[in-house]
Amino acid sequence: MSVPRYWREEKPRYRLMGEECAKCGAKYYPKTPVCACGSTEFKPYKLAEMGKLKSWTVIRNAPVGYERFTPYVVALIELDDGVQILSQVVDVEPEAVKVGMKVEYAFRKVTEDGQAGLLQYGYKFRPVVD
Amino acid sequence: MRKVAVAGIGFTKVGEPWERNVKELFAEAALGALKDAAHTEVEHLYVANMMGAHLQGQIGMGAMMAEAIGRPGLPAVRIEAGQASGGVAFHEGVKAVASGMSDWVLVGGVEKMSDLLPEAVATALVGAEDQEYTAYTGVTKTGLSAILHRLYSHEYGASPEEIGWFAARSHDNAVGVTHAQYPFKLSIERVMTSPMEADPIRMMECAAVADGAAAVLLGPADKVANGIEVAASTVATDHLSLAARKNPLTLIAVKKAADKAYEIAKTKPKDIDVLEVTDDTTIDGVLSLEDLGFAEKGKGAKMVAQGHTTRTGEIPTNNFGGLKARGNPIGATGLYQIAETVMQLRGEAGANQVPDAKIGMAQSMAGVGSTCSVAILRRV
Numbered sequence A: 001m002s003v004p005r006y007w008r009e010e011k012p013r014y015r016l017m018g019e020e021c022a023k024c025g026a027k028y029y030p031k032t033p034v035c036a037c038g039s040t041e042f043k044p045y046k047l048a049e050m051g052k053l054k055s056w057t058v059i060r061n062a063p064v065g066y067e068r069f070t071p072y073v074v075a076l077i078e079l080d081d082g083v084q085i086l087s088q089v090v091d092v093e094p095e096a097v098k099v100g101m102k103v104e105y106a107f108r109k110v111t112e113d114g115q116a117g118l119l120q121y122g123y124k125f126r127p128v129v130d
Numbered sequence B: 001m002r003k004v005a006v007a008g009i010g011f012t013k014v015g016e017p018w019e020r021n022v023k024e025l026f027a028e029a030a031l032g033a034l035k036d037a038a039h040t041e042v043e044h045l046y047v048a049n050m051m052g053a054h055l056q057g058q059i060g061m062g063a064m065m066a067e068a069i070g071r072p073g074l075p076a077v078r079i080e081a082g083q084a085s086g087g088v089a090f091h092e093g094v095k096a097v098a099s100g101m102s103d104w105v106l107v108g109g110v111e112k113m114s115d116l117l118p119e120a121v122a123t124a125l126v127g128a129e130d131q132e133y134t135a136y137t138g139v140t141k142t143g144l145s146a147i148l149h150r151l152y153s154h155e156y157g158a159s160p161e162e163i164g165w166f167a168a169r170s171h172d173n174a175v176g177v178t179h180a181q182y183p184f185k186l187s188i189e190r191v192m193t194s195p196m197e198a199d200p201i202r203m204m205e206c207a208a209v210a211d212g213a214a215a216v217l218l219g220p221a222d223k224v225a226n227g228i229e230v231a232a233s234t235v236a237t238d239h240l241s242l243a244a245r246k247n248p249l250t251l252i253a254v255k256k257a258a259d260k261a262y263e264i265a266k267t268k269p270k271d272i273d274v275l276e277v278t279d280d281t282t283i284d285g286v287l288s289l290e291d292l293g294f295a296e297k298g299k300g301a302k303m304v305a306q307g308h309t310t311r312t313g314e315i316p317t318n319n320f321g322g323l324k325a326r327g328n329p330i331g332a333t334g335l336y337q338i339a340e341t342v343m344q345l346r347g348e349a350g351a352n353q354v355p356d357a358k359i360g361m362a363q364s365m366a367g368v369g370s371t372c373s374v375a376i377l378r379r380v
Ligand SMILES: [Zn+2]
Pocket: A021, A022, A023, A024, A025, A026, A035, A036, A037, A038, A039
């Protein structure tokens, strides 16, 4: 993983920054060069930090760089502003995860790029504790 | 546009032949297709392959395979469309002949997955997803299917066992198939007691690591005696990420490719006699059946569990074992599906023959539906 490749996704991943179409208001995460309406004008848009689980899985056989986290939960989350996001869900046993569960943004280490490589940080989600 | 026909087919046995490299596998399938067609002229070569760059560090497979089949100098290119590479390469070949630009086009696919350990293969497979926002979460291709599986059960009340039947049905059809990776039965009990791979998907619901190659020779229909006509060939795409799809349980790319194919071939789902769909996992197969128009949304799993996709059912599906049991050497898979459909339409499927099959469909799909190709073939 090159440093610029990591760095250019830093803001979206650290702060859940997406974009909103200046013409039709459609929200994108991650950002996209052209909106479905044809517009290429966008404004920065900060995603909601709370949402609920639509569905999830438990990864038991991981890709390279994620092996030592198994088993871990990856979910499709619908944020309170309607934007959907894929994310790991942490601070919960896989057995305790439920559809509809409320979750919130958390800043975490995501992966290590080899022994001497880059530590990657970014979003994961965790259950909301009332 | 000219009518196009499949003049010949060839393929290797799917497996893990550690002693054979990608060139040898490809050449066996390609030369097999030429021999089957009793034809030697080739004007253009398409090579379908998804993961060579990851698995062997190899790209440039167009020139490599032209040389491997003894024809250095041939115009040749590698086609990559994720796990749909085989079907998309077929589509490109059909276009080349239909347009009149070439008469004889060889389309071959190859993948050699057994060279690397499972985590490296998982990384290569998730290569077809957005690296920065999907692969980044640590999800696998199977994990994405699992998210759909759970959503499907939740929405439509299908039981995991009903969905699991897809694997058992595919295995039933692989019994005695000489080119299949796993030519044996797999009971629903064994499917449902196998370890979790990506909950709620179990290991025996997933296609495994496989090596293989398959090829077809295409030509103008009026120059191919006893050919199988390509009645339609289509490709469509969808949002790459599941998260960008409003209703992830409808595979828009599958629907679009299928609807257009039916329109071009002037057929309907009820006209299709034999079907090959992408059952990389059980739920992929179920959703494909629905979005190709063979089952109402939410009813596909029940349909499979009740036996309507068996050889004697309403729509005989994955008649040589599908991805699960014939095997899924990714870049070659879409071409195995075409070759198997041709075998059925020629009446050369032996014990697997669906009586009097006239029209067949093959669907090749990348990831959880980001790209889909559909071909409708017809005996004329
Ligand atoms: Zn817009």
